[in-house]
Amino acid sequence: MxxxxxxxxxxxxxxxxxxxxxxxxxxxxxxxxxxxxxxxxxxxxxxxxxxxxxxxxxxxxxxxxxxxxxxxxxxxxxxxxxxxxxxxxxxxxxxxxxxxxxxxxxxxxxxxxxxxxxxxxxxxxxxxxxxxxxxxxxxxxxxxxxxxxxxxxxxxxxxxxxxxxxxxxxxxxxxxxxxxxxxxxxxxxxxxxxxxxxxxxxxxxxxxxxxxxxxxxxxxxxxxxxxxxxxxxxxxxxxxxxxxxxxxxxxxxxxxxxxxxxxxxxxxxxxxxxxxxxxxxxxxxxxxxxxxxxxxxxEPQCIFAARDRMDECFDRVRAARSRRFLYLRNDFPQLPWAQRLRYMEIMPATREVRQMHVDGQLNFPANLFMQPTKPAEELYDIVVDPHCIHNLADDPRYADTLATHRNEVAHWIKRIDDKGYQTERQLIEQGIVKNRLDDEYALRIEPLTEPTRMGGVYDSHLTQECLSD
Structure with missing residues (x-):
């Protein structure tokens, strides 16, 4: 030009x-x-x-x-x-x-x-x-x-x-x-x-x-x-x-x-x-x-991505992606994928998945989302498994690949001084972000508590403790 x-x-x-x-x-x-x-x-x-x-x-x-x-x-x-x-x-x-x-x-x-x-x-x-x-x-x-x-x-x-x-x-x-x-x-x-x-x-x-x-x-x-x-x-x-x-x-x-x-x-x-x-x-x-x-x-060896709190649902996941593999580090494996999130629960497909799970009609691999916990690490060969169904993290044949991607994520977190490893309370006290925990998102979880008692699952995350972590 x-x-x-x-x-x-x-x-x-x-x-x-x-x-x-x-x-x-x-x-x-x-x-x-x-x-x-x-x-x-x-x-x-x-x-x-x-x-x-x-x-x-x-x-x-x-x-x-x-x-x-x-x-x-x-x-x-x-x-x-x-x-x-x-x-x-x-x-x-x-x-x-x-x-x-x-x-x-x-x-x-x-x-x-x-x-x-x-x-x-x-x-x-x-x-x-x-x-x-x-x-x-x-x-x-x-x-x-x-x-x-x-x-x-x-x-x-x-x-x-x-x-x-x-x-x-x-x-x-x-x-x-x-x-x-x-x-x-x-x-x-x-x-x-x-x-x-x-x-x-x-x-x-x-x-x-x-x-x-x-x-x-x-x-x-x-x-x-x-x-x-x-x-x-x-x-x-x-x-x-x-x-x-x-x-x-x-x-x-x-x-x-x-x-x-x-x-x-x-x-x-x-x-x-x-x-x-x-x-x-x-x-x-x-x-x-x-x-x-x-x-x-x-071109770098890997590129990176992060997931943190999604509205009222707390979590922290870090990812490294190379041309062939996707690695996920789940820092809170005790938290399920299927945390109830107000915005997402309106979607008909989300309701369909939850109802089929309750009725015992949700089969593999669609039932992966409803597992009560998630693994601490995930590794997928995205060339042959683009839908990320088969976790290779525990497969000894991929131990070196797992270690390489794990180290890439660890170095990235350190290199950028990842703010996700400070609590939101700390970020608020340092004047980095506005406090939205005590009002907006404390109120947001209220409409979800009743549905989770009525036969839904995974409402243990709906606590102020998780929101403030």
Whole structure:
């Protein structure tokens, strides 16, 4: 590119890696398929967190959420660092962050010049002509809440039955083995694919607007998603379905049309890569690397991800992912995967799994989620076991692989001074985060105590002790 490129960052919410160009035969994503055919499709790209705000804070700050203190979902970082948008603005870019400033902190007023619907104005030819622009857009139609039954009002105690979709419409959907293959689950996945198609149509508007305004050849377009779909073992979990995500980059003159890249890429790499493409100096505090262009840096052996408190459910898990293996370190193996989380309990598929478990109808491997405890370590060969069903941590044939990944996680925790290993009380007392434990999340667990007594399981985590740890 002869001049500073325009940059557009498109983020799908709760979308996962289910686009047609990634091999999902049921998905209808012709515009993303087009973007991939005109750019580079990354096959080993991963989020640093399996939930939106920690993932997004890493994207915008260029640093791991568990390094700066924005790792809990939800938490509020009191003194956020400079954002990558500040660096771009200082370098002469016009910044428009159209929606979703969900970073686990309140962004400063100067983090963007505009927060308007730039897709419409771009179509109308209204964009800066005297300077390059950086445009961000978050597509929320695929968000978990979009799959809630109509009339639930976001309340897990309001039992609203969602009518099942005509089974003929759901033929061809690949139900992952960690979910039961039932009409309820298929109907929920079908609704997701409908939302994904809507997302793709909006992306088509962006690509067509660039073509219409003659901007395609001087605009970098990046598409990624924050984490996996709002399903069990996807969103909120560090398995492949939660963090292994799409990344498509079209950078004319930099990426080769229709190419693939197998190198490991982390969302902590996005900010330094964007700054590098824009010719902007990368802050020393950034944790990631440049993944393309003339300043491209070498591939690491592993990339990392973290899961901490999810709303009212406490846990701490750290992950290292190489090209072939995924390693999980469960610091609280006594806590089950199936902790009840208010937001998740509204999903029909979640209720289906719990009811089938109570009725003794949940078979392997869908019953893995309902085990009373979890192993201290997990290791998966993600090439042959992408759904992370067969834990190899106790297999002596993989002892060296286990030790390598275990050491990678331990060194990473030490290197970034992982804030997840301080209690939230300590972070509050140090003035790093706002206290949200004593009011918002203490109240949030109240609606869940009765359902757990009524035949549900795993309510021992609903205590102030766990919330404060």
């Amino acid at each position: 002869s001049t500073k490129p325009n940059i557009i960052l498109l983020v799908g919410e709760d979308t996962g890696r289910h686009q047609h160009c990634y091999g999902d035969r049921f998905a209808k994503t012709p515009n993303l398929d087009r973007l991939a055919s005109e750019g580079c499709l990354y096959t080993n790209a991963c989020s640093t967190a399996p939930v939106c705000a920690p993932s997004r804070s890493t994207l915008v700050m260029g640093q791991f959420a568990n390094k700066v203190g924005s790792h809990h979902m939800r938490s509020t970082l009191l003194n956020p660092l400079r954002l990558m948008t500040h660096e771009l603005a200082d370098a002469g870019y016009h910044v428009n962050w159209a929606n979703k400033t969900d970073f686990n902190f309140e962004p400063p007023d100067d983090f963007a010049h505009e927060t308007s619907d730039w897709i419409t104005t771009l179509e109308q030819g209204e964009y800066p002509t005297d300077k390059p622009f950086f445009y961000y857009f978050n597509f929320g139609m695929t968000h978990e809440s979009g799959m809630w039954p109509e009339g639930s009002s976001g309340n897990p105690c309001t039992h609203v039955e969602e009518p099942c979709v005509d089974p003929k419409l759901t033929e061809g959907i690949d139900v992952p083995p960690y979910l039961p293959d039932t009409p309820v689950v298929r109907s929920e996945l079908y609704r997701y694919y409908q939302k994904l198609h809507q997302q793709d149509q909006q992306i088509g508007r962006v690509l067509n607007a660039l073509d219409g305004q003659g901007l395609t050849q001087n605009t970098v377009v990046i598409y990624l998603t924050d984490h996996g779909r709002g399903q069990i073992r996807e969103k909120r979990w560090l398995y492949e379905a939660g963090i292994h995500l799409p990344l498509i980059i079209r950078a004319p003159g930099v990426t080769t049309p229709g190419s693939f890249c197998e190198q490991l890429v982390s969302w902590v790499d996005i900010a330094p890569t964007l700054l590098s493409l824009a010719g902007v100096t990368i802050p020393d505090s950034y944790d990631g690397r440049v993944i393309l262009g003339e300043n491209r840096q070498s």
